[in-house]
Amino acid sequence: GENVEQHPSTLSVQEGDSAVIKCTYSDSASNYFPWYKQELGKRPQLIIDIRSNVGEKKDQRIAVTLNKTAKHFSLHITETQPEDSAVYFCAEPGTYKYIFGTGTRLKVLA
Amino acid sequence: GAGVSQTPSNKVTEKGKYVELRCDPISGHTALYWYRQSLGQGPEFLIYFQGTGAADDSGLPNDRFFAVRPEGSVSTLKIQRTERGDSAVYLCASSLSDSLRGEQFFGPGTRLTVL
Numbered sequence: 432g433e434n435v436e437q438h439p440s441t442l443s444v445q446e447g448d449s450a451v452i453k454c455t456y457s458d459s460a461s462n463y464f465p466w467y468k469q470e471l472g473k474r475p476q477l478i479i480d481i482r483s484n485v486g487e488k489k490d491q492r493i494a495v496t497l498n499k500t501a502k503h504f505s506l507h508i509t510e511t512q513p514e515d516s517a518v519y520f521c522a523e524p525g526t527y528k529y530i531f532g533t534g535t536r537l538k539v540l541a
Numbered sequence: 542g543a544g545v546s547q548t549p550s551n552k553v554t555e556k557g558k559y560v561e562l563r564c565d566p567i568s569g570h571t572a573l574y575w576y577r578q579s580l581g582q583g584p585e586f587l588i589y590f591q592g593t594g595a596a597d598d599s600g601l602p603n604d605r606f607f608a609v610r611p612e613g614s615v616s617t618l619k620i621q622r623t624e625r626g627d628s629a630v631y632l633c634a635s636s637l638s639d640s641l642r643g644e645q646f647f648g649p650g651t652r653l654t655v656l
Contacts, residue, residue: 437583465644474632474647475584520583528597529574529645531583 435523437532444511445540452506452535454521464504466495467520469534475520479506511539543567545648547633553654554623562618562651566635573616574645575608576632584632590616623655 436455444450456464462483467475481488481495481504488495494507508515516539521532546565554560566573571592576584586600590610598608605623610616620627630652634645 463643474649476647477644480644528586528589528600529584530586531576534581534583 435521435530435532437521437535439535440533441536441538443538443540446511446513448511450506450508450511450515450537450539452519452521452537454504454523454532456502456504456523458523458525459499459502461523461525463524464495464497465522466506467522467531468517469520470517478519508537511537513539513541515539545633545635545646547631547648547651549651550649551652551654553656555656556623556625558623558655560620560623560653562620562631562653564616564618564633564635564648566614566616566633567637567646568614570635570637570646571613572636572638573610574634574636575616575618576634578630578632578650587618587631620653623653625655628653628655 434457438453442450465480466478468478469475479490479493479495481497483499486497492509497504516537518534518536520534522529545567548563552560573590575587577587578584588598588601588608589596593610593613605621608616608618630650632650633648636643636645
C-alpha cells in the first residue's frame with residue numbers, strides 16, 4: 432500500500448550546522464516529491480520539490496536529493512538559522528491523493 | 542483573495558452536533574483537497590475534488606463525513622453527529638494542476654473542537 436516513512440521525528444542542530452531529513456516512499460511509479468514546512472500554528476507551505484527526471488535540486492540553502500533505486504528522497508538544509516525551526520513534511524502523490532510523512536520537528540539552537 | 546481561505550478559523554461544538562467547514566480555493570484552481578491534521582501528525586487525506594466531482598473520497602473516515610463542491614470553486618466539508626475524536630485542524634488545499642504533480646496551496650485551517 433501507499434506509505435511514506437520519514438526520519439528523524441525530531442532533530443536539533445546548532446545554528447550554522449546542516450540538517451538532513453529523509454523519506455522513504457513505496458510506489459516506484461511516483462514521479463514528484465515535495466517538501467512542506469509548517470511553522471507552529473501556521474499552514475504547510477511548499478519549500479522545494481523534485482521530479483523524478485533529476486537526482487538533485489537546489490534553492491539557496493535548501494536542496495532535495497532523490498534516489499529512485501532505493502526509493503528515498505532527502506531534504507538538506509545548510510547553514511541553518513533559527514527561522515528554520517519548524518516541522519517539515521515530505522509527501523508522495525498516491526493515486527488521486529497526497530500521502531504525507533509523519534513530520535520532522537527541527538529545532539535550530541542559537 | 543490571494544490565497545486559500547477557510548472559515549471559520551475556530552469551531553467549538555458539542556458532541557452529536559452538525560458542523561460545516563468552508564473552503565475558498567485560489568481562483569482558477571480546479572483541484573481541491575481536504576485534509577485532517579491531528580496534533581503532532583502530518584496532514585491526513587480526506588477527499589479530492591477535480592472540478593465539481595469527488596475524484597477520490599477514500600480518506601473520509603465514515604459516513605458522518607461528506608463534502609461538496611457544487612460549482613467547482615467553494616467547497617464545504619460537513620460532519621454529522623460529531624464525536625470527540627473528530628477534534629483536529631481541518632486543512633483545505635487547492636492546486637492549479639489537474640494532476641498530482643504540482644504545488645498544493647494550503648489554507649490556514651479550521652480548528653474543530655468537539656466537547
